[in-house]
Amino acid sequence: MPDENSSTAASSGKPPKPSKPYPDFPLFPHATRRWAKKIRGQMQYFGPWDDPDAALAKYLEQKDALHAGRKPRDATDGVTVKDLCNQFLNAKRALVESGELTNRSWQDYKAACDLSIAEFGKTRLVADLDPDDFATLRGSMAKKWGPVTLGNVIQRIRVVFKFASDNGLIDRPVRYGQGFKRPSRKVVRIDRAKKGPKLFTADEIQRLFTTSGKAMRAMILLGINGGFGNADCGHLPRSAVDLEAAMIDFPRPKTGIPRRCPLWPETVEAIREASANRPEPKKEEHAGLVFITKYGLPWAKDSADQTLAKEFGKVLRALHINGRKGLGFYTLRHTFRTVADESKDQPAVDFIMGHEIPHMSAVYRETISNERLKAVVEEVRRWLFAEPSATMSPKVVTDTTRLPAS
Secondary structure, three states: OOOHHHHHHHHHOOOOOOOOOOOOOOOEEOOOOEEEEEEOOEEEEEEEOOOHHHHHHHHHHHHHHHHOOOOOOOHHHOOEHHHHHHHHHHHHHHHHHOOOOOHHHHHHHHHHHHHHHHHHOOOOEHHHOOHHHHHHHHHHHHOOOOHHHHHHHHHHHHHHHHHHHHOOOOOOOOOOOHHHOOOOHHHHHHHHHHHOOOOOOHHHHHHHHHOOOHHHHHHHHHHHHHOOOHHHHHOOEHHHEEOOOOEEEOOOOOOOOOOEEEOOHHHHHHHHHHHHOOOOOOOHHHOOEOOEOOOOOEOOOOOOOOHHHHHHHHHHHHOOOOOOOOOOOOHHHHHHHHHHHHHOOHHHHHHHHOOOOOOHHHHHOOOOOHHHHHHHHHHHHHHHOOOOOOOOOOOOOOOOOOOOOO
């Protein structure tokens, strides 16, 4: 039996309206022979009856703009979010290849681009983004991350979209609005206060290196002896280490800032042991590194998945030194700086850590004597070994929870 629409269409001489391709099809057949949908009180049209797939594709492409009350624009009208991200990442990749940017930083930028594409859509025009879009993005980010991470990601996203205006991809700068600001310093301070200080006690550090494998023990001592971080240890070349003079002269991989660090006797001994038991590297390009994992790979990787961080985390958990949030290998650098400041020689501490000091005195200071540097590291050594005990001596390992050598 013909339906009412067919009968009416036949009697009026008009073609019958087609049925929806499936029950949940979001569009309806309009009398103008187009698939349509009423959005925000206005009728919108998406394509002829005989091509429902194309009409649906057009609706899905435009629905976000239409439901938000914006006029949809064709992707040919300007650069899309995906196009911007591709151009930005290609430009940054060129900097990686020229040695001006680390691959780790490139990975961080890529994560920011992926997040932007997921939030705004790859076909969304950059010129159409408004403060509400960025405020929504910030809200979803704030639910996942703390103030420090949130601020870092916001800054990277701003760098990505600034690239669009700096390179003439859009006619005007992107408007972020007040809702896409980094967390204030006050908020960051309060969050840090809740977590507690990022510090190890002297007892905790002694337990860490007396229960670790040879390579890890040496890196832990470098962390507290001179504020070495994950990348510092992972990229440390043999050519920078003079064990006879007990000195490391090695610019920081992260910044390229010069740095010189006197070594304690305990650190020299630990590096000698680690070197004597160092596995052969898989690749010739890594032959000059001080530390190699048991798999023949470097301890540092140009990604967030850091080998040293993961292995150090295992030691923390084995010794139950993981109750405070945010503790990791880099905490040794925090601890070194905190204790070293008691030496009251800030320029020497900065030089050991490889800090760039934006002060006129740093411009005129050409060098710092080894005596001053040694005084700083001895301040930390006295603190660490203030009350040596038979069970905690760095030279006598009696802890039965020793971890396998890494």
